[in-house]
Amino acid sequence: MDYLLSDEQKMIKELAHKIAEEKIRPAAAKYDISEEYPWEVLKVMAESDMFGLFIPEEYGGCATSVFNLCLATEEFSRACGGIAVCYAASALGTFPIVLFGNDEQKKKYLPDLAKGKKVAAFAITEPEAGSDASGIKTVAKKEGNHYVLNGLKHFITNGGDAETYVVIAMTDKTKGARGASAFIVEKGTPGFTFGKKEDKFGIRASSTRELVFTDCKIPAENLLAKEGMGFIVTMRTFDMSRPGVAAQALGIAQGALELAVKYVHQRVQFGKAISSFQGIQWMLADMATEVEAARGLVYSTARMVDAGVKDVSKESAMAKMYASDVAMKVTVDALQLFGGYGYMKDYPIEKYVRDAKITQIYEGTNQVQRGIIALKLIKEMAK
Amino acid sequence: MNIIVCIKQVPETTEVRINPETNTLMREGVKSIINPFDMYAIEEAIRLKERFGGKVTVVTMGPPQAESALREAISMGADEGYLVGDRAFAGSDTWATSYTLAGAIKKINQINVANNSLADSGKGHGIDLILCGKQASDGDTAQVGPGISTHLNIPQVTYVKKIEEVKEGMMRLERMLEEGYEIIETSLPALLTVVKEINEPRIPSLKGLMRAKSAKITALTQKELNLDPQQIGLCGSPTQVVKIFTPKPRAGGQILKGEIPDITKQLVDLIKDEVN
Numbered sequence: 001m002d003y004l005l006s007d008e009q010k011m012i013k014e015l016a017h018k019i020a021e022e023k024i025r026p027a028a029a030k031y032d033i034s035e036e037y038p039w040e041v042l043k044v045m046a047e048s049d050m051f052g053l054f055i056p057e058e059y060g061g062c063a064t065s066v067f068n069l070c071l072a073t074e075e076f077s078r079a080c081g082g083i084a085v086c087y088a089a090s091a092l093g094t095f096p097i098v099l100f101g102n103d104e105q106k107k108k109y110l111p112d113l114a115k116g117k118k119v120a121a122f123a124i125t126e127p128e129a130g131s132d133a134s135g136i137k138t139v140a141k142k143e144g145n146h147y148v149l150n151g152l153k154h155f156i157t158n159g160g161d162a163e164t165y166v167v168i169a170m171t172d173k174t175k176g177a178r179g180a181s182a183f184i185v186e187k188g189t190p191g192f193t194f195g196k197k198e199d200k201f202g203i204r205a206s207s208t209r210e211l212v213f214t215d216c217k218i219p220a221e222n223l224l225a226k227e228g229m230g231f232i233v234t235m236r237t238f239d240m241s242r243p244g245v246a247a248q249a250l251g252i253a254q255g256a257l258e259l260a261v262k263y264v265h266q267r268v269q270f271g272k273a274i275s276s277f278q279g280i281q282w283m284l285a286d287m288a289t290e291v292e293a294a295r296g297l298v299y300s301t302a303r304m305v306d307a308g309v310k311d312v313s314k315e316s317a318m319a320k321m322y323a324s325d326v327a328m329k330v331t332v333d334a335l336q337l338f339g340g341y342g343y344m345k346d347y348p349i350e351k352y353v354r355d356a357k358i359t360q361i362y363e364g365t366n367q368v369q370r371g372i373i374a375l376k377l378i379k380e381m382a383k
Numbered sequence: 384m385n386i387i388v389c390i391k392q393v394p395e396t397t398e399v400r401i402n403p404e405t406n407t408l409m410r411e412g413v414k415s416i417i418n419p420f421d422m423y424a425i426e427e428a429i430r431l432k433e434r435f436g437g438k439v440t441v442v443t444m445g446p447p448q449a450e451s452a453l454r455e456a457i458s459m460g461a462d463e464g465y466l467v468g469d470r471a472f473a474g475s476d477t478w479a480t481s482y483t484l485a486g487a488i489k490k491i492n493q494i495n496v497a498n499n500s501l502a503d504s505g506k507g508h509g510i511d512l513i514l515c516g517k518q519a520s521d522g523d524t525a526q527v528g529p530g531i532s533t534h535l536n537i538p539q540v541t542y543v544k545k546i547e548e549v550k551e552g553m554m555r556l557e558r559m560l561e562e563g564y565e566i567i568e569t570s571l572p573a574l575l576t577v578v579k580e581i582n583e584p585r586i587p588s589l590k591g592l593m594r595a596k597s598a599k600i601t602a603l604t605q606k607e608l609n610l611d612p613q614q615i616g617l618c619g620s621p622t623q624v625v626k627i628f629t630p631k632p633r634a635g636g637q638i639l640k641g642e643i644p645d646i647t648k649q650l651v652d653l654i655k656d657e658v659n
Contacts, residue, residue, distance in 0.1 A: 011592050019586055049589035062589055 001292055003299055005071075012053070012068050016075035019044055028080035031205035032351055037161045038083045038205045045076075045087055046116020054091040055098060059110035064098055066240055067302040070247035074298075077251025078258070081355030082205030084248055086119070089157040089206065092241045092363075093120025096166040096182055096233050099240070100225040105184065109164055121162035123153040123211055124234055131368050133168075133231065134177050138213060140169035145220045147171075147183060149213040152195070157362075159209030160194045163187045166237075167211070168230045180230030184222040191216030202354030235313075242316040242363055243302040249320075249327035249359035250298050253291045256327075256352040260284070260334035263349075267339075274337075283337065287330045294323040314376040321369035324359035331356040384437040384549070385495075386428040386512045387488055388461065389531065390421040392445050392452040393521040406624045417452045420516025422584040423577045427546070428514050429460040430582065435549065437511070438462045440491060444472065444484055450600050458587035458595035465491055469604040474617030477522075481530025483615055486608045488513065488535065494601075512554075513574040517542055525576070532574035540567050544580040 005013065023044045031038050045051065053068045055061025062068075069091055076084035094113050097105060097120075112118045129135035138151025149169055156165075165185045172179035185192055195210030225233055261284060264275040274280050301319040304312050331352040335342040342349045360366045394413040402409050417425070428439045441456040443449045444467040453464030467487045475483060492509045513535075515528035525541070532539035544564060545557040552571050557564045559578050587595070605615065613619060637653075639646045 007596075008593075011596075012589065015587065015589060015592060022586065044586055047588060048586050052589065 001295070003295075009068065009071060013071045013075060015048055016050065016072040017078075019048060019050070020075045020079035024076055024079035024083050028083065028205070028351070029348065031080070031082060033204075035199070035204045035207075037207050038086060039161075041083050042086060042116060042119065050087065051090065051116035051119075052114045054094055055110050055114040056106075059106050060114035061110070066243050066305040067299065070243050070298060070302045073244050073247040074251035074254065074295075077248045077355075078255035080205060081248060081252045081352070081359075082203040084251060085157060085203050085206045085358075086161075088241075088244045088248055089121060090116075090119040090162070091244060092237065093122040093158065093162060093164060093166055095237045095240045096122065096224055097164075097184065099236050100182070100229070100233050101184075104221070105224070109184065113164060118163035119158055119161060120164040120166070121156055121158035122166050122237065123156045123159075124168040125155045126152060127154055131365060133180075133234065136168060136170055136180060138167070138169040139173070140171050140181060140183060142171070142220065143217075146217045147220060147223065149183070149185070149191070149216040149218060151213050153211040153213075154195070155198065155208055155362075156211050157206055157208055159207055159211055160197065161207050165211065166224065166233075167213075168234055169213075171227045171230075175228065177231045178228050180234075181227045182224040182230045182233040183218060184224060185213075185216070185218055189216055189218060201357060202351070203358050204354075238363060239312055239316055240305060242320045243298055243305060245359060245363045246294070246298045246301070246316075246319040246323040249324040249356065250291065250294050252352055252356045252359065253287075253294065253323070253327040253330040256331040256334035256349060256356075257284075257287050257291055259349055259352070260287070260337045264337050280337065283333055287333055290326045291330060294319075294326040297322055314373055317364070317369040317372040317376075320359075320363065321366045321373070324356070324366060327356040327359055328353075384431050384435040384511045385509065386431060386437065386439050386514060387491065387510050388421070388424050388428045388439060388441045388456065389484055389513065389515045389528070390425065390441055390443050390452055390456060391418045391516075391519045391521075391527075392416070392443060392449040393418045393519055401627045406627045415448065415451070417455055418516055418519045418521075420518060420520065420577070420579065422516070423579055423581050424514040424516050425456045425459055425461060426582045426584040427577055428512075429585070431512070431546070431549070432460070432462075440465065442467060442484065442487055442491065444468065444475070444480055444487070453600050454595040454598065455587070457598045458591040459585055460587075460591060464598065464600045465603055466600050467603045467608075469606075471605040471612070471616050474620060475615065476620035476622035477524050477526035477530055478621055479615050479617075479619040481527045482534050482619065483608070483610060484527065485531045485534030486610045487603050488531070490603060490608055511571050513537075513572070515574065515576045517576045517578050528574060528576040535574070538569045538573040539575070540569055540573060541576045543575045543577045546575075546581075 023041050027041055049062055050072055052061035053072055054064050057063050073084055073088045076087055097109050113120055124133060126136055140147040140149050167183050167185050168180055169183060170179050171181040191214050193212045195212050198208040200208060264280050265273055267274045297319040301315040304315055335349045335353050338347055338349045341347050392415045395416045400409040432439050439461040440463050441453050441461045442465045443452055446468060450466050453466060457464055467483060472483055496509055518525035529539050529541060540556050540558055542559040543556045544559040546554060547557060548555040554571060555568045558567050639649050
């Protein structure tokens with residue numbers, strides 16, 4: 001389908017495609033096994049200005065565009081969902097500063113993030129605060145010109161490898177959701193250490209780690225926006241980043257579909273390529289149609305975000321939920337088309353199944369997304 | 384350091400088809416790319432510029448569509464591009480091509496000096512270095528690079544795998560041999576052809592791509608170059624392609640078996656048969 005991309009968008013897509021094919025795909029299996037952080041690949045992305053796609057020009061980026069970020073994330077994910085998420089998670093950690101940072105904060109942090117010299121991470125999740133963010137226990141207490149952070153964040157993507165963290169902590173527990181605030185915390189700050197690194201089912205090239213804050217003193221100027229705006233920062237950030245997760249799912253699905261089409265064309269049984277069998281053809285047709293439908297949702301939502309449409313929570317939820325459900329279904333079907341070979345780690349397809357699964361879970365499980373969509377429908381009807 | 388990189392646009396496929404009637408390459412429907420060996424030359428030039436400053440100029444001789452190869456080189460970090468093209472240059476063999484490119488390089492130097500963008504180093508060219516890939520992936524002759532240096536009367540070092548040291552007016556290089564390498568020192572300006580061992584070409588940046596999109600490509604035709612008409616194009620090309628064919632695969636050998644005296648006798652008989 002032709003999405004009538006501009007010349008600049010085509011350029012970004014082609015460049016990301018080149019990086020994916022030349023640098024990501026050949027390294028995907030290696031990082032999946034070793035669980036090392038793919039610095040080498042991120043360096044190539046950085047030198048190609050890919051980290052600038054979500055940062056304004058005046059701070060060294062190429063203008064913030066969720067659509068461009070989605071194009072790049074989709075292409076990277078076609079080759080490896082794990083390496084792609086290291087990139088996309090840096091966007092997630094950068095958005096709060098782009099959206100809510102004051103000029104000084106932007107000048108201090110964005111240029112290095114735009115050049116990919118440093119990567120960012122966003123930390124809200126805690127052991128007892130997943131989908132229910134009101135359960136956050138990490139506290140930030142103001143003491144003179146400082147805040148003192150205490151608590152534990154877990155499942156933090158880019159944890160340990162990122163230099164710049166945006167951390168949500170409670171400044172006033174009595175106020176519930178209105179008592180949360182967002183802070184920029186730099187790696188190396190005394191009292192800020194890293195805990196357990198998770199051993200994951202998929203996206204194994206990315207690091208997922210605990211952040212531990214023990215009397216961690218940060219300067220008061222590291223507060224983003226104002227005290228009590230932590231959840232607003234989070235919601236606005238997720239509105240920007242959710243299409244990116246959807247694009248990741250879309251890319252994983254597209255990558256698996258391409259591998260499957262190629263395979264069934266080569267695989268000969270009963271004297272013919274198995275692509276000549278109707279049972280196989282129907283599977284391919286369904287997979288391709290679903291991927292295209294997901295792409296339509298993702299691109300439309302990303303364009304809405306860039307156009308500045310105020311409330312995109314329903315569309316963002318739809319794009320993330322649908323694209324990740326498609327990714328799960330399409331990768332499982334792709335593996336099925338590979339038959340017994342697909343089940344073996346010598347073939348690349350089983351990794352797509354593992355990488356797809358997380359997209360149904362993180363940045364709001366698909367059950368939570370359905371809740372958002374349904375609530376919105378009911379509200380709209382009641383108007 | 385002011386560097387010229389000579390590049391060639393070639394068909395992407397390694398399976399080049401030949402028109403059986405004209406014995407020329409059939410380019411229709413095949414995507415064009417920068418000759419892969421030239422990518423290493425571009426990369427090396429950009430790395431030298433990053434270390435020592437200066438300017439990287441890419442030059443190609445070819446049809447108008449070869450402009451895209453120049454833009455790709457600019458997206459990687461080259462500064463400017465020259466497209467050498469004219470109907471009068473059509474049908475050039477490696478001799479005429481290297482003569483024409485040498486003429487173009489002299490002209491580029493004149494332009495640079497006139498623009499004061501480069502001071503003439505007094506060595507006749509104002510250019511410190513000319514880089515080429517070791518050969519083109521379509522013709523595989525490896526003759527154009529050395530030809531250019533001969534026409535310009537500057538030293539050439541082929542199959543360079545490493546630039547060890549750069550000093551004022553001099554370079555120390557590792558030149559690849561079949562087994563091992565030799566170390567060569569050359570005065571500058573010089574022409575080097577490079578092998579793939581020298582570096583890993585970079586992927587362009589987005590900003591580079593945007594710059595390349597609007598970069599000015601200067602056309603150089605026979606009018607600007609004013610070359611000897613007897614030495615350009617088809618009539619300046621001593622090479623005449625009589626026939627292009629795929630050689631027949633060599634027939635399999637014969638293994639003689641038995642005791643050594645038997646084998647010796649068999650072998651002698653076979654040679655005798657062959658002689659007779």
